[in-house]
Amino acid sequence: xxxxxxxxxxxxxxxxxxxxxxxxxxxxxxxxxxxxxxxxxxxxxxxxxxxxxxxxxxxxxxxxxxxxxxxxxxxxxxxxxxxxxxxxxxxxxxxxxxxxxxxxxxxxxxxxxxxxxxxxxxxxxxxxxxxxxxxxxxxxxxxxxxxxxxxxxxxxxxxxxxxxxxxxxxxxxxxxxxxxxxxxxxxxxxxxxxxxxxxxxxxxxxxxxxxxxxxxxxxxxxxxxxxxxxxxxxxxxxxxxxxxxxxxxxxxxxxxxxxxxxxxxxxxxxxxxxxxxxxxxxxxxxxxxxxxxxxxxxxxxxxxxxxx
Numbered sequence: 001x002x003x004x005x006x007x008x009x010x011x012x013x014x015x016x017x018x019x020x021x022x023x024x025x026x027x028x029x030x031x032x033x034x035x036x037x038x039x040x041x042x043x044x045x046x047x048x049x050x051x052x053x054x055x056x057x058x059x060x061x062x063x064x065x066x067x068x069x070x071x072x073x074x075x076x077x078x079x080x081x082x083x084x085x086x087x088x089x090x091x092x093x094x095x096x097x098x099x100x101x102x103x104x105x106x107x108x109x110x111x112x113x114x115x116x117x118x119x120x121x122x123x124x125x126x127x128x129x130x131x132x133x134x135x136x137x138x139x140x141x142x143x144x145x146x147x148x149x150x151x152x153x154x155x156x157x158x159x160x161x162x163x164x165x166x167x168x169x170x171x172x173x174x175x176x177x178x179x180x181x182x183x184x185x186x187x188x189x190x191x192x193x194x195x196x197x198x199x200x201x202x203x204x205x206x207x208x209x210x211x212x213x214x215x216x217x218x219x220x221x222x223x224x225x226x227x228x229x230x231x232x233x234x235x236x237x238x239x240x241x242x243x244x245x246x247x248x249x250x251x252x253x254x255x256x257x258x259x260x261x262x263x264x265x266x267x268x269x270x271x272x273x274x275x276x277x278x279x280x281x282x283x284x285x286x287x288x289x290x291x292x293x294x295x296x297x298x299x300x301x302x303x304x305x306x307x308x
């Protein structure tokens with residue numbers, strides 16, 4: 001039995017589409033478990049797993065929620081986990097409205113058959129609509145409301161393919177208050193349950209958009225007064241990250257884990273920055289770690305909190 005559609009994503013507008021692929025037939029989304037029972041997903045749905053991704057999805061209301069699956073055989077000595085799951089059930093009931101929640105209590109084997117035994121479901125799985133993104137062509141000129149307003153900061157992701165990296169990047173973006181995230185449509189990790197788990201649920205809150213033409217998005221935004229900053233390692237063509245100031249609206253471009261930013265994207269950048277190393281034993285940071293360093297530099301944070 002499948003629940004009726006009760007919640008609608010704010011991104012599921014006419015012309016919007018799921019990031020990472022074109023709409024698929026329902027059969028393409030079916031998952032065959034290793035044992036016991038075949039779990040059939042609704043079209044454009046997926047199984048979110050883990051306490052934080054599930055709780056965030058329920059609270060954020062960005063997805064349509066279908067069925068909450070809860071582990072029924074939690075040991076009495078797992079008090080903390082039980083309390084977290086009870087809070088998820090409570091939030092889910094609040095979010096369900098007049099029609100009421102659809103909750104199924106199952107054993108841990110059934111949960112593993114949904115998401116895989118290697119994935120830490122933590123006793124809870126949520127069947128929900130996949131993420132839909134709002135299309136965006138370019139960023140409008142920035143018009144500050146006051147003289148001390150912090151200029152906006154967006155992140156453009158050029159072919160980030162590892163879902164763990166993408167999740168970690170999204171988590172940092174939400175933590176540091178990034179105004180928007182634009183990934184490339186092709187050769188990028190889909191925004192799936194693995195990414196939500198890697199982001200500790202931050203994916204559910206992240207302001208992510210889809211640009212049909214990545215290069216044109218950067219060029220047209222640049223014409224509207226946005227500074228486009230790329231990342232590289234060559235000290236002859238870059239400035240240290242510490243010299244980068246949040247004094248104008250900025251798009252920070254981060255490149256692929258192996259090959260970095262494409263040359264066609266490099267040519268659009270106004271400035272290239274690097275993170276200096278303190279040793280010759282390691283020549284670079286993982287892209288998600290580099291993102292955190294650069295976002296802190298651009299965040300306007302201090303010991304007293306964010307700048308206004």
